[in-house]
Amino acid sequence: MMKSIYYNSLEHSLEQNKKTYVFSDEHLMKRFQDGDENAYETLVSRYKDKLHNFIYFFVGDKDLAEDLVQDTMVRLFTKKHYYKEVAKFSTWIYTIARNLSNSELRKRKNRKTFTISELSKDKSNYDLKDEKPGIERRLELKYDIEQIKITINKLSRTFRTVIILRDIEDLSYVDISKIEGVPVGTIKSRINRARLQLRRELKDLF
Amino acid sequence: MNQYQFEDLISDYVENKLTISKRKDVEKYLIENPKDVLKVNQVRENILFLKSLPKTKVSSDFDSKLKDRIKKESLRPLKKKIITKKNIFGFKPINFSFFISLIFFSVFLSYQFIDELFLLGDLSKGVFTNNEIEVKKTPKMLNQRKITVPSDSTEIDQKNNKNFSKNIKLVND
Structure with missing residues (x-):
């Protein structure tokens, strides 16, 4: 318990200042594999x-996303011994999350219950505050956030994954290539094509 | 540089990941094609916009829900894979049924073949009487075979060559 408080308080204080951690993900994962649940x-x-x-x-879908995060964390807990330290922890966990999301989307597609109207159910989550400064505020005027969300969902799964990982999650090309299991060159090309498609879809909003 | 080559390099150009020579090529292309400057700007603004999107967060009861799920997972007994090796004489049922059907089929074929051999044997012993061959009846050929051979081949020609001249009528007839 003390360990957990120690870890979390340390983490918190570090997160406040910088986005660097004392313990790397891989180190924590090793501790977790050795039975330390606080690391988990x-x-x-x-x-x-x-x-x-x-x-x-x-x-x-916000609720579905939360369920899938739970599934990912449960998978992390139950399959901890499958992780080998040769891979980065972040790419491993993103791969699990992507696979679970993909299979959920496939199930929904088969059940034919996934509609565009469902996607825009939780509009309230994206009400931005007025006091946002600089470029964000300026861009807000040009785009409808809801529209961009729908447009992202119009992209193919391959393009959607890479554009989210690169432009929203800010992962490196190398990490994305490991998550997707394809060469970096392919990822670069996919990202480029996804961005051009997104531009075509959104150019009317300019 | 053409349009397609330019489009391939847009992302790297926007992210400043091109070599100096390629960057110069892109810039030269943009000077020659000023309408494509808009494309670059749009891609750049899209990237900035996506990066600036507000981050979503899990709900406040996420941790407690997760703890409950993990507790349940820990209590759940491990699933043992039950491997049932069904086999018939060392074969999988599907393979066994395939082999059995193959054997039946080959027996059936060979029976047919033997039947034909019987027929040939009987023909060699056949009795020729008045243009007819009386074939001894094999088990399968009861009520069936009676082969007639015309005495003269011209007979066949006469039958086949019908006289159509009577049916031909000229227009003025």
């Missing part, structure tokens, strides 16, 4: 929001 809690607190953001844009 720390990993969950590090990744739950990031994964939620990624899955939310991927599936377009």
Whole structure:
């Protein structure tokens, strides 16, 4: 318990200042594999929001995204021994999240219950505050956030994944290539094509 | 540089990841095609916009829900894979049924073949009487075979060559 408080308080104080951590994800994962459940809690607190953001844009449904984050964390707990330290923890966990989201979308597609109207159910989540400064505020005037969410969901799953991971989650090309399991060159090309498609879809909003 | 080459390089150009020579190529292309400057700007603004989107967060009861789920997962007994090796004489049922049907089929074929051999054997012993061959009846050929051979081949020609001249009528007839 003390350990957990120590970890979390340390994490919190660090997060406030910089986005660097004392313990790397891989180190925490090693500790978790050795039976330290506090390390697991720390990993969950590090990744739950990031994964939620990624899955939310991927599936377009906030509640479903939360369920999938839960599934990912449960998978992390139950399959901890499958992780090998040769891979980055972040790419491993994003891969799990992507696979779970993909299979959920496939199930929904088969059931034919996934509609565009469903995607725009939780519009209230994207009400931006007026006091946002600079470029964000300026861009807000040009785009309808809801529109961009729908447009992202119009992209193919391959394009959607890479554009979310690159432009929203800010992952590197190398990390994305590991998550997707394809060469970096392919990822670069996919991102470029996805951006051009997004531009075509959104150019009327300019 | 053509339009397609330019489009391939847009992302790298916007993210400043091009080599100096390629960057110069892109800039040269943009000077020659000023309408494509808009494309670059739009891609750049899209990227900035996506990066500035507000981050979503999990609900406040996420941790407690997760703890409950993990507790349930820990209590759940491990699933043992039950491997049932069904086999018939060392074969999988599907393979066994395939082999059985193959055997039946080959027996059926060979029976047919033997039947034909019987027929040939009987023909060699056949009795020729008045243009007819009386074939001894094999088990399968009861009520069936009676082959007639015309005495003269011209007979066949006469039958086949019908006289159509009577049916031909000229227009003025």
